[in-house]
Structures are given as structure tokens and as C-alpha cells.
Amino acid sequence: MKIVYCIHGTFNSGGMEKIIINKANYLVEKGFEVFIITTEQKKRKSFFKINDNIKCYDLDINYEDENNTSFLKKFISFQRKQKLHKERLEKILNKIKADIVISTFGNEVNFLYAIKDGSKKLLEIHFSKFFRKQLQRHGIWSIVDKYRSYIDNIKARKYDKFVVLTNEDKGYWKEMKNITVIPNFISLPEEISRLENKRAIAVGRLSYQKGYERMIKAWSIVNKHYPEWKLDIFGNGEDLDYINNMINNLDLKDSITIHPPTTAIGEEYKKSSIFLLSSRYEGLPMVLLEAMSYGLAIVTYDCKCGPKDIISKENGILVNEGDISFFADSIIKLIENNDRMKNLAKKAREDAYNYSKEVVMNKWIDLFNEIISTSK
Template sequence: MKIVYCIVGTFNSGGMERVLTNKANYLAKMGYDISIITTDQKERKPYFDLDKRVSQYDLELNYTDEINVSLFRKILVFKRKQKNHRGKLSALLLRLKADIVISMFDHDATFLHTLKDGSKKVLEIHFSRYKRLQYGRKGIWKLVNMFRSWTDLNTAKKYHSFVVLTHEDKGYWGDLPNITVIPNANSFIPQKHADLIAKKVIAVGRYDYQKGFDELIQAWKHVYRVHPDWSLSIFGHGPLAETLQSLIQDLELQDVVRLCTPVKNIEKEYVSSSILAMTSRYEGLPMALLEGQVCGLPLVSYACKCGPKDIIHEGENGFLLAERDQEGLAGKLVLLMHNATLRKQMGRTSRALSLNYTEEIIMKQWFDLFKQLIKNN
């Protein structure tokens, strides 16, 4: 079976890129013919190691070149690139003769389902239904995002299958007959589990509005008053790096809160920590929670849309807090810092619950979907 994935690029260290790489590698090892088509790769290597059997094609459209231009120019350039994108992608798909083509809900999502290359079309989203409304933008950009959120629903209806990550998110899309829930799988099988002795909290994600690390840093001032001996390491990179570093300096937390560059062996950082914290404003199914869980960490997170409610069983493998409840978040972190027995109990439960997200279990759901789509051809 030939499967094609469409995405902006594989050069980033984000959760979506990691998930795609893991799936592509697994499918290639199972004998599937896998291709990844990108638009903005610019000859950069994939961040995560990609199986040599996976074919890679870049359309050289480079949408991200216009990320900081005015709205008017962005619309003009986007329309031109969309036309070019449609032509290039259609020609390549006709050549590849794929059985199934999957959009990662990037720039191809609005037109991929119209291309007549003989393949079944699947739309896969790694965020929640209301992602665009949670950007926090104002003015005309807010109106643009409201309109795009409305068009997202109409786009999803037009695919042979629409895959979301959580049952919570499925409910937000309404009664779509083509919707399917398939969560992300664990990124790795750890060589060992965290012993939960180190006085370290870990957070992982891009330094942007979505991940809400400003909330976590501000919450840490409450933690620091009680536990100045504990540290927080935030692994990532992104546009808000300087802003976050300034916030750390302003709160005089530079000795205990550190911004760390991404590492490929993030497993090592998880197992040398004792708690995972997350303060995202929105998610799909956060890989940081899954990765922390499989490494045996207790989890403390805001109950944002979507994902934390699917992963965290309140009081069993971690705690869920209302969004923006910095003091509540700090209180749960302090509770776990005080109580090593509770940390270890929650860590054991995390490891047990992580078995629901093994690669074998999740990929079987994808295999079943592929077979069903081809059967209905």
C-alpha cells in the first residue's frame, strides 16, 4: 500500500514532526511504501531520524517566508502560492499513484480533497477544534481566525476520513460521519524510568503563545518561596525566548528556572526529572504529557482544550488545574515536592497508563482505517 503524508516541513523539533516521523518509520518497516511531501523544507534535514525507505519530496513553495508581512500582502502571496501548490501537488500525486494521501491540516487542507489522482484523502489534525480562536489575536486578525475556524469545519466534512486525537475534541466538531479518534502513540520506549529523587521539574515545548510558559514561570515564583531548592528546566526554542528570559530575570528566578535548547535524546531529561509541568493554552494531544507519562513522571497541567483530560486521571497519575490558576498549579507542584511517596505512587500509575498508548495499539487503529478506506474504494 502506498501512503503519502503532506506537511510544511520535517525540520522542526515539534510534537507533530516527531509523531509523523515515528509513524512513517513504523509503516516503512511494515512494508508500506511511504512518501512525505513538504512545502518549506529548504533542503534542511529532518530533525528526527527518518527511515531511509521513506521518500521525501519538497515543493519549494516556502509559505513561511511571508509569516511577518502585512495581512494584505499575506493574502495576495498566499493566493498565488496556493495556485502553485495545487498544480505542483496534483502533478506529483499523479506520478506517485498513492492509495491514501494524508494532510496534516496544513496549506493543502483546503484543496487536497479535490485532486483527482485516484487516492483516498484523509485529514489529520494535531490541535483542537478551536485552535485558531485560542491564538489570542485581536482586531482584524481575530476576525480572520474566526472565519478560518468556521471554514475548518466545512473542510473536514469533505474528506473520506477526518482523524482527531481525543474524544473531547471529537465532540467539538459535531456529528460528522467521517470523524475518527486515533491518539498519538508514545514517542519512545524508555530504557529506564525516573527514580523521582532529583529536585527537578521539566517542561517541554515551543516558546510561543500556545505553550503558555509565561504562566509556568509566573507560577514558579510561588513554588520558589516554599522550595528554593527545586529547579525548573524548559526545553524548547521559538519566538518568545527573549520575552521568557526577561520574565525569569524580572522575577529573579534565573538561578532556578532555565530555558534549555531542544535535545534529540529528550528521554534522558525526562528520566532525570521528578515532575512534568504543562501550562498550554491549547493542545491536540500533548506529546510532553505522553512522554513524561511513559517515563514514569507525575503530571501537573492546566486542563486546556484538548488532551490533558484524556491523559491525566485526577489524583492518580497527576493533577489538572483550571487554566490560569497559577497558585493552584504551584500548590500541586509543592505537594508533590513535599511528598516523595505520592510522587512515586503517581509515577507507577503513569507507567501503567502509558500502556494505552503503545505504538502497536495505536498503529493498529491506523491499519484498520487504511484497510477500511481501501475496501470502500
């Protein structure tokens, strides 16, 4: 079976890039023929290792070149690049003759379903239905986000299958017959944290979505009570200067350290005791699942979507969205109650098995077989 993944690029260290590459690697090891088609690669090296048997193509569209231009210029450029994108993608798909082509909700979502190359078309989303609205952009961009959210609903119905990450998100899409839920998977480590270090960890892009300023405000409260505890954040992004300035202004530079992304993040989990997630929105936060698999105690906001599907009273602490005081208090209570920290971490590790590679990828393979069998 030939499987094609369409994604913007593989050069970033983000959760979506990581899971797409991991899925592709798994499938090719199982005998599938796998292709990855990108639009923004610009000959940059993949951040995560891609199996040598996977064929990678870049269409050289580069939508991101217009990110910092005016609305009008961006709109005109987008229309032109959409036309070019469809032409180039259609040409390569007719050459590949795939069985299944998957959109990861990139710009190809607008037309992939209409390309007549003989393949079945799948759409998978790595955020929640409301991710555009949760950007909280203003002015004309607010109107654009509302319109595109409306269009998302129409386009998703045109695909043979639409895969969301959580049951919570499935409920928001309403009565969509082609929708199904398959979470992302994690690789379960053999060695886990001993919960001995006075260290909390956060992992993810330094962006509005991840809400780090809310975490830092909470940590300033924790720091007043337990200055010996440290917070290490692993990530980069457009908010780096803003977050660093906030750390300095709150006099937390000796308590909080920002590190660049690392492919050896497992070693960092093992040296930590508490994992923090302050996102405004997610799809299914992979770093949360990874932290659970390493046996860390979890404190997370109840954002849309993901944490509610994963976290219970037995395996972590789910904080009402935006409640900074309770977020801080939850961390403090874990620090003060080592037995509770260990009990939550133990259950988190156990529940992480529900998201193992074999369990999740068998669901994908079953879905592929189901789609192919219905076309015969």
C-alpha cells in the same frame, strides 16, 4: 499500499513533526511504501531521523516567507501560493499514484480532497478544533481566524476520513459522520526516573500556545518555599527573549534554565521528578505522554484538548485552566508528599501503555484497510 503524508516541513523539533516521522518510519518498516511531501523545507535537514526508504519531496512553496508582511500582501501572496501548491502537489500525486494521501491540516487542506489522482484522502489534526481562536489575535486577524475556523468545519467533511486525537475534541466537531479518534503514540522506555532529583521539567516550543509565562509565575511561588528545586525548560521559539526577561525580572535565573531542544530528551526525563505543562491549547500533548512513560509525576492545566483525556486523579494533577496559584500549590504538595508523587508517577507509567506504538499503529492500519476495502 502507498501512503503519502503532506506536512509543512520536517526541520522543526515539534511534536507533530516527530509523530508524523515516527508513523512514517513504522509503516515503511511494515512494508508500506511511504512518501513525505513538504512545502517549507528549503533543503534543511530533518530534525528527527527519517528512514532511508521513505521518499521525501519538497514543493518549494514557502508560505512562511510572508509571515512578517502586511495583511494585504500576505493575502495576495497566499492566493498565488495556493494555486502553485495545488499545481505542484497534483503533478506529483499523479506520478506517485498513492492509495491514501494524508493532510496534516496544513495549507493543502483547502484543496487536497479535490485532487483526482485516484487516492483516498485523509485529514488529521494535531491541535483542537479551537486552535485558531485560542491564538487570541486582534483586529482583522481575529476575523480571519473566526472565518478560517468556520471553513475548517466545512473542509473537514469533504475528506474520506477525519482523524482527531481525543474524544474531547471529537465532541466539539459535532455530528460529523467521517470523524474518528486515533491518539498519537509514544515509544515506551525500559529505564524510567527514580524520582530522586529535585528537578521539574517542561518541554515544548517557546510560544504563546505553551503558556510558559504562567508556568514561570507559578514557579516563582514554588521557589519561595523550595529554592533548592530547579525547573529546566527544553525548547526554542519566538518567545525566547520574552521568557528569559521574565525569568530575570522575577529573579529566577538560578532556579529556571532554558535549554535548546534535544533528541536525547529521554535522558532528561530520567533526571527529573515532576513534569509541568502550562499550554493554553493542545491536540494531544506528546511530551505529556512521554513524561508519563518515564514515570514522572504530572501537573498540567486542563486546556483544550488532550489533558482531560489522559490525566485522572490517579495518574496526575489536572489544574483548572489558568489557575496559577493552584498550579503552584499542586507542585508544592507533590514536593511535600513523596509517597503521593511516587503513586501518581507509577500509575502514569502504567497508563502510558495505552498509547504504545503497536496499539496506536494497529488502529491506523485498520483504518487504512477499511478505507481501501470500501473503494473496491
